[in-house]
Amino acid sequence: MNEPYQVKLDGFEGPLDLLLHLINQYEIDIYDIPVAQITAQYMDYIHTMQRLELDIASEYLVMAATLLALKSQMLLPKQEIEETDEEYMEDPREELMQRLIEYRKYKEAAQKLQDKEREANQIFTRPPVVFDHHDIRQPVGKGDLSIYDMIDALGKMFERKKWHEPLETKIENSGVSIEERMTEVLDLVKHSTEGLAFDRLFEYPSRSHIVVTFMAILELMKNNEVTCEQEHHFDQLYVFYRTCNGQ
Structure with missing residues (x-):
């Protein structure tokens, strides 16, 4: 009997990474996230991974539940607040927004360090040498x-x-x-x-x-x-x- 494939990919960095990818791809303002749109796009990715029976970490499903809950909360009618009421109505997206901003900050810092490491790996010291021909190949990035x-x-x-x-x-x-x-x-x-x-x-x-x-x-x-x-x-x-x- 044929055994089923066990599919696991190493490229996933977590649900915040996927959300940041969607924000960049759709040019979304991170300070004003359209929850319905981002939830729909996020769920499309989850459904595609599930159709392939990829090994999806539970944190992706937790984020999916969080987004769906946020979407429902945003759809609820807002209570009218009297002008004299100084109570601050917190935006339900606030926590997610702060997490994404913090994640982006560390991701950009990590990328800069990675770029410096890549540049350093291309620096070598050696005694002077005469090249008889020009067969110097440049490093190729992976896209x-x-x-x-x-x-x-x-x-x-x-x-x-x-x-x-x-x-x-x-x-x-x-x-x-x-x-x-x-x-x-x-x-x-x-x-x-x-x-x-x-x-x-x-x-x-x-x-x-x-x-x-x-x-x-x-x-x-x-x-x-x-x-x-x-x-x-x-x-x-x-x-x-x-x-x-x-x-």
């Missing part, structure tokens, strides 16, 4: 797309292909390993000089095919063998082959 961008692209692919529910009821091993699918994907991308549309890598509406392909793309990105790019937010994603010089 700006995060795991959330990839999940968003996957969710939009479901909608475009009208795959509201994959045909299989559970993820079963189809006989193709992630390593084999990586080879297949790489071969397809190599022959697409202008980039291969993300959707074209998902040919069959079965969870096994979708999950193995998705994991294969993530592994290829991690190994710096392919890069995923989109011209603007919400545009179609394209997968490009990365040669040694990053072209």
Whole structure:
């Protein structure tokens, strides 16, 4: 009997990271968060992860419940307050807003430290040497797309292909390993000089095919063998082959 896939991704940093990603993506004012909109977008991500039976940490589900509670609270009719009443009505979004601002501050500080570390890793000292030829290769970055961008692209692919529910009821091993699918994907991308549309890598509406392909793309990105790019937010994603010089 085929054993089900156990899918766990390492790119998730927590629900605050996902919320911050959504705020940046939709250019939302962090001091005036539209709870209904952010809740709908957040739940879309959770539903996409659940459809793939990804290992979702409980903190994501706790945040989902918090957002739904906030949404309900914001929909309740506001009590009229007399002008003489000096009681301060706290915005129910206040706590979430403060948590996000604090998280963003530490995330930006961590990014600056990471950039400094990356720059330091490119500095070497050695005795003077004469170069006979110019074969100096520059380091290649892994791109700006995060795991959330990839999940968003996957969710939009479901909608475009009208795959509201994959045909299989559970993820079963189809006989193709992630390593084999990586080879297949790489071969397809190599022959697409202008980039291969993300959707074209998902040919069959079965969870096994979708999950193995998705994991294969993530592994290829991690190994710096392919890069995923989109011209603007919400545009179609394209997968490009990365040669040694990053072209």
